[in-house]
Amino acid sequence: MTKPEQPSKEKVLEKISVQLARDLEAKVAQEDQIIREQAKRDSEIARIHAEREFEIMITELDRSNEMVEKYLSEYEQAKAGLSHDEKVELIDVLLIYQRHVAQIKKCQAQPNKPATKTKRRNFYIAILRSNAGWKAKDFKGMTFE
Structure with missing residues (x-):
């Protein structure tokens, strides 16, 4: 094989x-x-x-x-x-508005002055008069502070 x-x-x-x-x-x-x-x-x-x-x-x-x-x-x-x-009128109104805004901003920028003694006294007396019926003679001789 x-x-x-x-x-x-x-x-x-x-x-x-x-x-x-x-x-x-x-x-x-x-x-x-x-x-x-x-x-x-x-x-x-x-x-x-x-x-x-x-x-x-x-x-x-x-x-x-x-x-x-x-x-x-x-x-x-x-x-x-x-x-x-009408256009001119609207422009005038706009200018007035802008002026008022400028004045408001100017006033807001200024520092606030404190009220004087006289102004404070008059303010509080006016409030007392209107609310409680007090008179100015009731406050004669009193000091504010």
């Missing part, structure tokens, strides 16, 4: 390396396919989000345009509705 032929070590190693290379190529191709599908899904999701954000921006711009249009039409109506004399 003859011995069955055994392949040489090199041929076995070559077959194994070829098989491993095929398996590795298949695995790499499968991973590439998965990555491409994931990238495709991600790009689709990003496109959908971008469309939604774009729609939101458009609606906000429409709203702001409507507001601008509303205020512009109100301004045009007010501008068309006032005569020259």
Whole structure:
């Protein structure tokens, strides 16, 4: 009997390396396919989000345009509705108001002076007269302090 032929070590190693290379190529191709599908899904999701954000921006711009249009039409109506004399009168009222505001701010900026003894005495006597019916002669000879 003859011995069955055994392949040489090199041929076995070559077959194994070829098989491993095929398996590795298949695995790499499968991973590439998965990555491409994931990238495709991600790009689709990003496109959908971008469309939604774009729609939101458009609606906000429409709203702001409507507001601008509303205020512009109100301004045009007010501008068309006032005569020259009415405009001058409104400007005069505004100037008077600004002067009053300036005077108020000026007075508020000044430090308050304490009331003199005479002013305090007159103030308290006026209160006592109005509330309790006291007379000025009732306080003759009294000191304030």
